[in-house]
Amino acid sequence: MLKRKNILFAGLSIFAVIVLIIGFLVIKWAFNNLDPLRKAQQAVSIAVQMKDLNEKELEKYNPKSQRAVDVKHYLINLDLYPEQEKIIGDVTISLKINDKQSDRFEINLYDNFEIREIQINGEHAEYEQTGKVLTVLKKNKEFDSADVRIKYEGTPKSLGFGSFKFVEVDGHLQTYTLSEPIFASTWFPCIDLPDDKALLDIYVTNDSSNISLSNGKLLDVKSNKTRRTYHWKTFYPIATYLIAVYSGNYKTFSEKYRSVSGDSLNIAYYALPKNIDDAKKDFSGHSSYIKVFEELFGPYPFIKEKYSVAEFWWQGGAMENQTLTGIGSNFISGLRLSTDVLIHELSHHWWGDAVTPKTWKDIWLNEGFATYSVALYWEKQAGFSALQSTMMTRSLIPDGTLYNPGNALFSGLIYNKGAWVLHMLRKEVGDDIFFKILKEYFLKYKYGNASTDDFKNLCEKISKKNLNQFFNQWVYKGEGIIEIEADWKQIQSNNLEIRIKQLQKGYDIYKFPIDIKLIYDKQDDFNVSTVYVSSKDTVINIQSKKKPSKVIFDPDKWLLKRIILINHN
Incomplete structure (x- = not known):
């Protein structure tokens, strides 16, 4: 069989090789352009759940009274029991109180959990639950801050893109979260607003065969015979939708990066055993990506912690959890086809996370x-x-x-x-x-x-x-893009009349500069003029050395447009 394969390969035509190359390029294009980053387009169920993002539903989920407090710190203790698809949580939310007149704290937590106990500053507190809002009643209005401790257990709902998931991969149970945009409260109590950022300490406990990952810096790992606890800590504020937990039988590798700040950054990578070799090919090289973004935007913003990339069993793309980028298993190929996805998620650490x-x-x-x-x-x-x-x-x-x-x-x-x-x-x-x-x-x-x-x-x-x-x-206000009909004609030996007519329906009149390139007898014989369009139907005269052989509108592709050319020779 091996010999026959060699003969067949030797007989491949140039045409077949070209087909293979084109096929590879098509696959690469698909990886980069089917846009795994469009997270909400993977299923109808997600679109249905995204109805909660309309203003009326958001007002229910995030009542105005949540603005009466400012979360300063989350202390999350999370015990994972994947075989039972269950978690036991013990979360303390440290709050600064902005409005002392309020007699309650309204915290987001889905109502499928059993609440075991709630305390305010160490004392028992009464509560009410309505859907996704847990109302904790205050006895004392005088204090300026409060520690609200909530003990709970149950099976998290998996909503959105899979806000909390237990999955079996090759006979081993994995756990992952994906809380964006408003699903953090499917697994821990929080004030789930993107602009109420806080510091985080999180302790994740699972079977000792698992590595448990989260945001920030790993401070400690403690084990007993069957269980292992990982303590992760952030030194920079984090939004609730960026808090994440991954736990599984990971293999790991790493590289070091020297920041423009002079500090050393640990870049850690995690993949499941069957994908570790491919992950080493796909993930490596983040040092060069970070270097470019530091030059363009500024120093990596989480230098005291880490940067990491971890595989998780999501088929929809990737997620920019702060210092813990997750990438779906089906985007690991060993062919570096997901490079754009990884660069995109890294850049979120400037734009989205910081x-x-x-x-x-x-x-x-x-x-x-x-x-x-x-x-x-x-x-x-x-x-x-x-x-x-x-x-x-x-x-x-x-x-x-x-x-x-x-x-x-x-x-x-x-x-x-x-x-x-x-x-x-x-x-x-x-x-x-x-x-x-x-x-x-x-x-x-x-x-x-x-x-x-x-x-x-x-x-x-x-x-x-x-x-x-x-x-x-x-x-x-504007919807869609500019749609224009462009026409030109020579009216004198050195004068060209340009007509640009706007056709779009999403916005009546766009006002914009556009470059117009006049090419004469040779490609290197040209001149470029910039004109400003400010009406629905614009006529502009521009100077030309002679009659051009070609007129190109927006030659450097700066404008988001669709153009119909009507050319008069």
């Missing part, structure tokens, strides 16, 4: 930034043409507004259009100003939260430009 959106209406500040960061990485590695080609793979844009997208939180609207808005903003303000904006935005809002208004105001402050029109048409 700078977290104030509300889910601002989610494009996460996903649009991370998507454009991938393009910036490839530009840094391979030049402007790599940036262009990466952006062109992101040109499919669903309808809807970028700000406050409703249920379309994880659609191509947020990822692709968000990236294009940054790309066009870069053209609008110029490279020097644009990259200054990114660094200042990171520096100003690091370890906190930012809104779309915050970002817009910072852009205007640094660029010294009024960007109301830009943000209204691309972020707040």
